[in-house]
Amino acid sequence: xxxxxxxxxxxxxxxxxxxxxxxxxxxxxxxxxxxxxxxxxxxxxxxxxxxxxxxxxxxxxxxxxxxxxxxxxxxxxxxxxxxxxxxxxxxxxxxxxxxxxxxxxxxxxxxxxxxxxxxxxxxxxxxxxxxxxxxxxxxxxxxxxxxxxxxxxxxxxxxxxxxxxxxxxxxxxxxxxxxxxxxxxxxxxxxxxxxxxxxxxxxxxxxxxxxxxxxxxxxxxxxxxxxxxxxxxxxxxxxxxxxxxxxxxxxxxxxxxxxxxxxxxxxxxxxxxxxxxxxxxxxxxxxxxxxxxxxxxxxxxxxx
Amino acid sequence: xxxxxxxxxxxxxxxxxxxxxxxxxxxxxxxxxxxxxxxxxxxxxxxxxxxxxxxxxxxxxxxxxxxxxxxxxxxxxxxxxxxxxxxxxxxxxxxxxxxxxxxxxxxxxxxxxxxxxxxxxxxxxxxxxxxxxxxxxxxxxxxxxxxxxxxxxxxxxxxxxxxxxxxxxxxxxxxxxxxxxxxxxxxxxxxxxxxxxxxxxxxxxxxxxxxxxxxxxxxxxxxxxxxxxxxxxxxxxxxxxxxxx
Numbered sequence: 001x002x003x004x005x006x007x008x009x010x011x012x013x014x015x016x017x018x019x020x021x022x023x024x025x026x027x028x029x030x031x032x033x034x035x036x037x038x039x040x041x042x043x044x045x046x047x048x049x050x051x052x053x054x055x056x057x058x059x060x061x062x063x064x065x066x067x068x069x070x071x072x073x074x075x076x077x078x079x080x081x082x083x084x085x086x087x088x089x090x091x092x093x094x095x096x097x098x099x100x101x102x103x104x105x106x107x108x109x110x111x112x113x114x115x116x117x118x119x120x121x122x123x124x125x126x127x128x129x130x131x132x133x134x135x136x137x138x139x140x141x142x143x144x145x146x147x148x149x150x151x152x153x154x155x156x157x158x159x160x161x162x163x164x165x166x167x168x169x170x171x172x173x174x175x176x177x178x179x180x181x182x183x184x185x186x187x188x189x190x191x192x193x194x195x196x197x198x199x200x201x202x203x204x205x206x207x208x209x210x211x212x213x214x215x216x217x218x219x220x221x222x223x224x225x226x227x228x229x230x231x232x233x234x235x236x237x238x239x240x241x242x243x244x245x246x247x248x249x250x251x252x253x254x255x256x257x258x259x260x261x262x263x264x265x266x267x268x269x270x271x272x273x274x275x276x277x278x279x280x281x282x283x284x285x286x287x288x289x290x291x292x293x294x295x296x297x298x299x300x301x302x303x304x
Numbered sequence: 305x306x307x308x309x310x311x312x313x314x315x316x317x318x319x320x321x322x323x324x325x326x327x328x329x330x331x332x333x334x335x336x337x338x339x340x341x342x343x344x345x346x347x348x349x350x351x352x353x354x355x356x357x358x359x360x361x362x363x364x365x366x367x368x369x370x371x372x373x374x375x376x377x378x379x380x381x382x383x384x385x386x387x388x389x390x391x392x393x394x395x396x397x398x399x400x401x402x403x404x405x406x407x408x409x410x411x412x413x414x415x416x417x418x419x420x421x422x423x424x425x426x427x428x429x430x431x432x433x434x435x436x437x438x439x440x441x442x443x444x445x446x447x448x449x450x451x452x453x454x455x456x457x458x459x460x461x462x463x464x465x466x467x468x469x470x471x472x473x474x475x476x477x478x479x480x481x482x483x484x485x486x487x488x489x490x491x492x493x494x495x496x497x498x499x500x501x502x503x504x505x506x507x508x509x510x511x512x513x514x515x516x517x518x519x520x521x522x523x524x525x526x527x528x529x530x531x532x533x534x535x536x537x538x539x540x541x542x543x544x545x546x547x548x549x
Contacts, residue, residue: 035442035473037440132343156468159468160342160464161342161496162496162541163496163537163541164537164541165342166496188468249471249472291471
């Protein structure tokens, strides 16, 4: 459905993308996961024919992004990261407008957007500019779908959206997949990775890894412990001082500590912490999550 | 000592009640998480506490000043940082620090000292002359936070400070919040990352303009029989009556 081969792009001195290659299959949900500034938007803009790559080639739905840009634009749905609908038009007017631009009507493709549109329909006379965050996202998604695209590009659809609305949006994406639509979605939220069929972890314009979420997690090398105790604020520094502790990061109410199992054992660490006066010390071996893998692969954000 | 105290604080727009009789207090040096779904009323409440919007009814004091009558004193005693705007992109790192030092009334030689201090704290010495627009987002946010507390305010309001920031820098950002709290600065934080809710001393969750839950993360999880703050949030937010945003 989509093939990118060796794509690179530079803005003046900043290398936004370096040698990106990947493929996406039909009706696949492919997640591009990484922080702001990693190059996600640049990649989306190249694949939706809005800007040209300096190097490399790409095809979308079998069409070349440079030569066949007109035809590609009829076939893709694109929801940019920044809200880009007409603020002074109502919900209804925006949707009608986008249908007309693509020579179709809301009626013709209503079945595709119905689930999502029904949630905002009670407010259809309201101006888009007066909608709250989640409602804007739902409208933008309807507008990106109204011409029945074969492939949908969603650039950070969940940024700034609360956890409940985020979950709803992902449920909608699963339903679109069932209807055969290919979805390429970017997000800075690591916990959304597990909702994709496959993901690419991106940082500083480079794909660190492409695989299924399960495989990425399974490939985490090393031993990871979840550690907690009564005085959490000093515990982090004390853990980092311990020989055998490679990294220690906060994860909600516990610390994820990567250790060298040859140098330190669980019991040993527990005893040491208790000697330092910690109480309620708990150390459990845990499985790594996507966020652990990302930090392990990315090591640290570096300056350009 | 309480640095924020709100009693029955309310704001209505026409016949819509955005903030509905909220009552709570925040202690000095506390890290207070202010959570809620989009459209639950967080921003409206925060604007009232910062002295930017007058309450329709109810009372609140921030840093000991009345939000209704002493908004100018409040602005001098708080820091504010949001994801959307914090620094001037076309000024260099040190110029941004100097600008904010000046705005907050820091004078003469003290300005130079603060610039050096912040650069050292953040390990930014090499970036002193870099334009802010050339910094990665995570670096900008750390700088913006340091600048927002340059005048050692009693309280700093942080509106989704870590949105989109990479996982490592996001954690470093929280370490900065902890350091500020250790110095006695109260941090009032909104976030959509539920793991960050766990880092707060206490958390409030707004639903339809009301505060429906307020306690330590540990107690909230116990009360709602949940393993994570994410579960607690979903249970509460699902009760919302208004069209979800």
